[in-house]
Amino acid sequence: MKAIGGKSIYGASVGILMLEAQFPRIPGDMGNATTWPFPVHYKVVRNASPQRVVREGAEGLLDTFIEAARDLVADGVDGITTNCGFLALFQDELANAVPVPVATSSLMQVEQVNRLLSSGKRAGILTISGSTLTSKHLQKAGVPEDTPVGSTEGGREFTRAIIGNELTLDVDLARQDNIDAALALKDKHADLGALVLECTNMVPYAGDIREATGLPVFTIESFVSWFQSGLMPRRYPTESSLSVTRH
Numbered sequence: 451m452k453a454i455g456g457k458s459i460y461g462a463s464v465g466i467l468m469l470e471a472q473f474p475r476i477p478g479d480m481g482n483a484t485t486w487p488f489p490v491h492y493k494v495v496r497n498a499s500p501q502r503v504v505r506e507g508a509e510g511l512l513d514t515f516i517e518a519a520r521d522l523v524a525d526g527v528d529g530i531t532t533n534c535g536f537l538a539l540f541q542d543e544l545a546n547a548v549p550v551p552v553a554t555s556s557l558m559q560v561e562q563v564n565r566l567l568s569s570g571k572r573a574g575i576l577t578i579s580g581s582t583l584t585s586k587h588l589q590k591a592g593v594p595e596d597t598p599v600g601s602t603e604g605g606r607e608f609t610r611a612i613i614g615n616e617l618t619l620d621v622d623l624a625r626q627d628n629i630d631a632a633l634a635l636k637d638k639h640a641d642l643g644a645l646v647l648e649c650t651n652m653v654p655y656a657g658d659i660r661e662a663t664g665l666p667v668f669t670i671e672s673f674v675s676w677f678q679s680g681l682m683p684r685r686y687p688t689e690s691s692l693s694v695t696r697h
Contacts, residue, residue, distance in 0.1 A: 457525070457526030458524070458525050458526050459491055459525045459526040459527070460526060461489050462489040462490055462491035462526070462527060463488070463489075463527060463528040463529060463678055463681040463682040464486075464488070464490045464491070464527060464528075464529055464530075464531060464674060464677065464678050464681065465490070465491045465492075465493060465519075465522030465523070465525070465527030465529070465530045465531070466480065466481075466490055466491070466492050466493070466530075466531055466532065466533055467493055467495055467515060467518055467519060467522070467530065467531070467532040467533065467537070468481055468492050468493065468494045468495065468532075468533050469494075469495065469498045469499065469500055469503055469533060469534055470494050470495060470496055470497060470498050470499055471499065471500055471615050472615055472616075472617060473500075473611060473612055473614075473615050473616055473617070473619060473651075474617075474618065474619045475651075476619070476621060476654050477654065478653045478654030478655075478656075478671070479650065479651055479653060479654060480533045480650035480651070480653065480670050480671070480674075481533055481650075485653070485671065486674075487675075488678055488682070491522060491525060491526075491527050493518045493519075493521055493522050493525075495511070495514055495515055495518045496514070497511070497514065498511050498514065498515070499615060500534075500612060500613045500614075500615050501613055501614075501615065503534050503536055503537065504534065504536050504578065504579050504582060504613055505579065505582050505613060507536075507539065507582070507584075508536065508537065508539055508540065512540055512543055515532075515537070515540055515544060516543065516544060516547045516548075519544050519547060519548050519552070520547065520548055522548075523548050523549065523550055527550065528550055528551075528681040528682065529550050529551045529552070529553065529677060529678070529680075529681045530544065530548065530550060530551070530552045530553070531552070531553045531554065531670070531673075531674050531677065532554045532555070533650045533670075534555075534649075534650060535555040535556045535557050535577070535587075535591075535648035535649055535650065535670070536555070536579075536582075536583070536587060536648075537554045537555055538554050538555035538557050538558065538587050538588075538590045538591035539586065539587060539590055540554060541554045541555065541558070541590050541591065542590065551677070551680075551681070553673060553674065553677045554591075555587075555590075555591050555648070556646060556647060556648055556649075556650065556668070556669060556670040556673050557575065557587070557588065557591035557593055557646065557648055558591045558592060558673065559573075559646050559668050559672070559673050560573050560575065560591065560592070560593045560594070560597060560646050561592050561593065561594065563644050563646055563666075563668055564594070566644070567643040567644060568643070570641055571641055571642070571643025571644075572594075572597065572598070572641055572642065572643060573597065573642075573643065573644045573645065573646050573668075574597065574598035574599065574600060574635050574636075574639060574642045574644070574645055574646070575593070575597055575598070575599045575600070575645075575646050575647075575648055576599075576600050576601070576602070576628070576631055576632055576635065576645055576646070576647050576648065576649075576652065576659070577599060577600070577601050577602075577648040577649060578601065578602055578603075578608070578609050578612060578613065578648065578649040578651070578652070579601060579603055579609060579613065580599055580600070580601030580603055581601070581603060583599060583601075583648065598635060598638070598639040598642060599635075600631045600632065600634055600635030600638075601631060602627045602628060602630075602631045602649075602652075605623075605626075605627030605630065605631065606623050606626070606627060607619070607620050607623035607624045607626075607627055608623070608624040608627040608628060608651075608652075609627070611624065612649075612651050621654075624655070625654075625655045625658055628652055628655040628658065628659055629655070629658055629659060629662045632645060632659045632662060632663050632665075633662055633663060636663050636665065642665060643665065643666075644665050644666040644667070644668065645659060645663065645665050645666070645667045645668070646667075646668045646669075647659075647667065647668070647669045647670070650669075650670040652669065653669045653670060653671045656669050656671075
């Protein structure tokens with residue numbers, strides 16, 4: 451058998467474009483490498499702060515993200531994602547700039563989740579910043595215009611600490627902010643059949659949201675795990691390689 455080269459890095463099929471941030475990334479967070487059951491390769495996009503991407507529409511950052519995506523491809527990744535759902539704004543541009551598949555945002559799951567639900571039910575979105583999640587973000591991610599949206603804005607901890615890029619995070623308060631926002635969205639929309647978490651920092655609380663609401667919860671973790679399974683399908687032993695014991 452001959453090994454074939456051509457890459458700088460092997461085994462990390464998923465490349466993740468990271469915002470430049472300092473807030474704590476606890477297990478479950480997309481930026482915590484222990485979250486993933488498979489290797490990933492990170493690339494920090496300098497000057498792409500949470501404030502600039504979430505609150506300021508990532509203005510002026512497209513070329514920087516494209517350059518970083520191309521660096522990931524040059525390193526050897528087979529597909530690219532990002533660690534902010536608001537980067538759905540750059541889905542088309544990034545996908546057209548690199549020769550590998552791109553999945554910028556957890557929001558891209560919404561239409562797929564809708565197809566899983568019974569007639570009369572639909573998915574809702576939980577976001578870190580409802581005031582700046584625009585129709586353009588939703589359109590770029592293929593989200594139906596009338597999709598219900600709830601937000602952790604106005605909570606005690608989560609939105610402020612993450613977008614404010616603070617050095618500390620009260621995990622219990624952040625968890626409660628997510629639960630409260632999810633319950634409020636469910637109470638407002640009786641036809642809610644599932645939740646899609648826009649924010650990649652919400653993943654640690656997905657189980658709590660599921661328990662509190664009783665609804666299926668889809669996250670960037672579920673999306674990228676699906677994505678990775680296509681980039682690197684699992685290999686199974688063939689009949690000829692199975693060890694057969696004869697009696």
